[in-house]
Amino acid sequence: MIKPEFTDVVIKKSDTGFYQNYSVPIALGSKSIIIALALWALLWPESTNNLLGSIKWSLLENFNAFYIILFGLFSCFLIFIALVPSIGKRVMGLPGDKPEFSTFSWFSMMFGAGLGVGLMVFSTAEPLGLWASNPAILAQEVEANTAEALLPTYRYTFAHYGFHTWGVFVIVGLALAYCSYTRGMPLTLRSTLAPLIGKYANGVLGHIVDILGVVATILAVSTTIGFGVSQLIDGIYTITGIEWIMNISGDIPTPSNAGLIAGLALIMILSIVSAVSGVGRGVKYLSNLNLILSIFLLLIFVFFGSFFFAMTTYGTAFVDYILHYISLSFNAYLPMNESQYLDLIPESAKAFSSELFANSTNAWGSYQSFLSSLSDNAAALDESTLKQAYIAGNEGRQFAWQAGWTTFYWAWMVAYAPFVGLFLARISKGRTIREFILGCVIAPSLVCFAWMTILGATAIDLELSGVADGSIIDASNTNKLFITLGYLLEGEFLALVNIMCVILVLTFLITSADSGILVMNTIMSGGDQDAGIKHRIVWGAILTAVIGTLLLAAGDNNPMEALRNAMIIGALPFAMILGLMMIAMCKAMYVDSLLLKQEIKQEK
Structure with a gap:
């Protein structure tokens, strides 16, 4: 015998006062968080902006794959229940x-x-x-x-x-x-x-x-x-x-x-x-x-x-x-660090690895903008080396783009x-x-x-x-x-x-x-x-x-x-x-x- 699931959800509300017919814990809890954020931004605007920016990028880096795959699963779930006749109707x-x-x-x-x-x-x-x-x-x-x-x-x-x-x-x-x-x-x-x-x-x-x-x-x-x-x-x-x-x-x-x-x-x-x-x-x-x-x-x-x-x-x-729907749903990139990049570039480029890594993994940079952003010494490397250095940063570029654009949208x-x-x-x-x-x-x-x-x-x-x-x-x-x-x-x-x-x-x-x-x-x-x-x-x-x-x-x-x-x-x-x-x-x-x-x- 299958028993019905729990459905007796009851939310206690205030009987009198300003919060009559409202849940006081929900109202005060949510208002406290939001008002605290507003006061923080009002009293310390620069530190608020800097700290929020630092936390945001850390979350995008660490949860990029989570967001991409989660949205893919949502899509598959909805397609499934819409197609199943007994559920869809x-x-x-x-x-x-x-x-x-x-x-x-x-x-x-x-x-x-x-x-x-x-x-x-x-x-x-x-x-x-x-x-x-x-x-x-x-x-x-x-x-x-x-x-x-x-x-x-x-x-x-x-x-x-x-x-x-x-x-x-x-x-x-x-x-x-x-x-x-x-x-x-x-x-x-x-x-x-x-x-x-x-x-x-x-x-x-x-x-x-x-x-x-x-x-x-x-x-x-x-x-x-x-x-x-x-x-x-x-x-x-x-x-x-x-x-x-x-x-x-x-x-x-x-x-x-x-x-x-x-x-x-x-x-x-x-x-x-x-x-x-x-x-x-x-x-x-x-x-x-x-x-x-x-x-x-x-x-x-x-x-x-x-x-x-x-x-x-x-x-x-x-x-x-x-045609690209599956890859758009589940193809999540992972962050790239400088040591990984170092293993992929020619020996002659390793002296400039930090500069090359920073510019080649720029999510908004084409190859031409990569070249134009380099210092004179790094830009003096031969064309073949520079192309290899840019190609080596592809995984980092793709990750930074996906985290900063698609994952931003998903969030x-x-x-x-x-x-x-x-x-x-x-x-x-x-x-x-x-x-x-x-x-x-x-x-x-x-x-x-x-x-x-x-x-x-x-x-x-x-x-x-x-x-x-x-x-x-x-x-x-x-x-x-x-x-x-x-x-x-x-x-x-x-x-x-x-x-x-x-x-x-x-x-x-x-x-x-x-x-x-x-x-x-x-x-x-x-x-x-x-x-x-x-x-x-x-x-x-x-x-x-x-x-x-x-x-x-x-x-x-x-x-x-x-x-x-x-x-x-x-x-x-x-x-x-x-x-x-x-x-x-x-x-x-x-x-x-x-x-x-x-x-x-x-x-x-």
């Missing part, structure tokens, strides 16, 4: 439950709360960045910024915005929706581990899981808003020419701290207003507006951009992406997963597991691919043809989109489209922030989806403080650095929880299948 809910939202609203909310800000910021920046540096370029298979480099450029662009990224969101969303709507547990993170930890989900262990989820969400949303605010200020400057919002002292104009803080204040005020109105009103309407404006922007690139070039790129790149997506996953679960009650996986992995990935090729390939085509003459490449990441539009349009129409892009960035930012506030509120209230307007306001204020202090801690040169570093550090503990979550789902679905068979036998 299960409804995330009780018999007779129907979806709460229409397919259009469901998809628009998913899209806006998922990668909307990232797609605006990196639509041109990601392909152009990878066009200059990717594993194929580092291995000297193709030359940077050439037509031949286009295919590997989009292979890794698709990897960063495709099935792996949406898969990690769906792991969390599926586990939450299944445990909550099918098994009747609270819509909170600890419920997803109940198949493994049983009654311990009701104690300290459960509190830790929820607190880590809240902290990861805060840091992920902060990083996303940081990138988005920067693009918002770039757009406002393009339209208005207001100088105080920009730092124009360097070679490339970038948003000033004053501009970033002003933009942040605007976004967070509007986000709190939207969050107070709830999912069914503010978030839903803004998400629908996001999708409509996104389609309009896409059509502008279709009619005025390099559409045929983009679609050709889409087709060839998608086939290439599928960002892990930190984003409790936020997006819980939000996806919140809007997906009544849908089947197969529908959920296809709708939240395949469909948005294909849209992301189209977005990145239509916008990104247009920018690349402008550079390949010589029209842009390096101006898009040289622009800041958050300004590349506006520079590209400047080559496609002119006059009042260009001004109108720039205004539309600023509105689109703003609404994406508001959607991301208010969705994050609602999700954190849901976790703290033990799965209650309608509790606490005052707490939504408090979390909005805390989120604003964290972003503002970390932006200021990094200084004018790279204001996003401290945010990125904090996010990567906060993501690692939750990455381990995600692995356990996948195992717990395997067990839960297997046990439920056995129980169903047992019930059928008993009825007969």
Whole structure:
């Protein structure tokens, strides 16, 4: 006789006071960590930035293979359960439950709360960045910024915005929706581990899981808003020419701290207003507006951009992406040290081994940049020796690139997963597991691919043809989109489209922030989806403080650095929880299948 698993997850809440209907340990634990981080950044900004940077790179070096393989396993797991008929057709809910939202609203909310800000910021920046540096370029298979480099450029662009990224969101969303709507547990993170930890989900262990989820969400949303605010200020400057919002002292104009803080204040005020109105009103309407404006922007690139070039790129790149899917999922590089490098270079180069090692393992360096970075004595070595020295550093270059780019993305997506996953679960009650996986992995990935090729390939085509003459490449990441539009349009129409892009960035930012506030509120209230307007306001204020202090801690040169570093550090503990979550789902679905068979036998 197979017995049902433990599902009696109970989260003790306060009966009175400010935290009425909230879990005090979760609320105070998560707020204490986040407020301490904000105060540290405010009081000791330089030491905060330096220490966060040191810890971040250490984690990327030591957990690179862990992240790559973990995401590969997530992808395989989702493919398996979607294909198994008995699992795929299960409804995330009780018999007779129907979806709460229409397919259009469901998809628009998913899209806006998922990668909307990232797609605006990196639509041109990601392909152009990878066009200059990717594993194929580092291995000297193709030359940077050439037509031949286009295919590997989009292979890794698709990897960063495709099935792996949406898969990690769906792991969390599926586990939450299944445990909550099918098994009747609270819509909170600890419920997803109940198949493994049983009654311990009701104690300290459960509190830790929820607190880590809240902290990861805060840091992920902060990083996303940081990138988005920067693009918002770039757009406002393009339209208005207001100088105080920009730092124009360097070679490339970038948003000033004053501009970033002003933009942040605007976004967070509007986000709190939207969050107070709830999912069914503010978030839903803004998400629908996001999708409509996104389609309009896409059509502008279709009619005025390099559409045929983009679609050709889409087709060839998608086939290439599928052919390399297994290697993208599981091919993890290991760090390389100088002693390993020393064994691979010619004897005549060993006197300069430290210099050659540092430059040949630079993840952003082509062979030409390697040569140009050497001192006169090292550069005087014969060409054959220099080529061997560069080739010897290939493993180190590949590792540094993967750790600094792909693994950075995976850490960002892990930190984003409790936020997006819980939000996806919140809007997906009544849908089947197969529908959920296809709708939240395949469909948005294909849209992301189209977005990145239509916008990104247009920018690349402008550079390949010589029209842009390096101006898009040289622009800041958050300004590349506006520079590209400047080559496609002119006059009042260009001004109108720039205004539309600023509105689109703003609404994406508001959607991301208010969705994050609602999700954190849901976790703290033990799965209650309608509790606490005052707490939504408090979390909005805390989120604003964290972003503002970390932006200021990094200084004018790279204001996003401290945010990125904090996010990567906060993501690692939750990455381990995600692995356990996948195992717990395997067990839960297997046990439920056995129980169903047992019930059928008993009825007969």
